[in-house]
Amino acid sequence: MLCFDVVGPAANDPYSFRCKVCAKDVSCAHQGERDLTRHVGGNAHLSKFRAKSAVTPITFVKQDSHTDVQARKADVKFTGFLAEHNLPLATADRPPRLTDSLVVS
Numbered sequence: 001m002l003c004f005d006v007v008g009p010a011a012n013d014p015y016s017f018r019c020k021v022c023a024k025d026v027s028c029a030h031q032g033e034r035d036l037t038r039h040v041g042g043n044a045h046l047s048k049f050r051a052k053s054a055v056t057p058i059t060f061v062k063q064d065s066h067t068d069v070q071a072r073k074a075d076v077k078f079t080g081f082l083a084e085h086n087l088p089l090a091t092a093d094r095p096p097r098l099t100d101s102l103v104v105s
């Protein structure tokens with residue numbers, strides 16, 4: 001039984017298919033379905049398939065609040081200000097406390 005969920009149509013070639021696992025277009029102009037089964041059963045495809053199957057996606061539970069985003073933008077702007085005016089690095093530890101007090105939640 002063929003596993004067609006890892007392949008789709010190629011963008012510009014009607015005689016090719018797109019392998020989602022390998023992220024490349026593979027020609028099936030020569031033997032059609034046999035080209036597909038040969039590719040899916042090949043060592044290169046299977047090793048990539050196993051590698052992708054072993055990876056668990058990282059889910060980020062915490063969403064940045066509007067205040068966090070504003071504080072981060074203020075930190076970046078303040079750091080840019082320090083670099084632009086060549087201010088001493090001793091002032092670099094001030095932005096977190098400064099922006100926390102400036103950003104209104």
Ligand SMILES: [Zn+2]
Nearest residue numbers: 019021022045
């Ligand atoms: Zn593949």
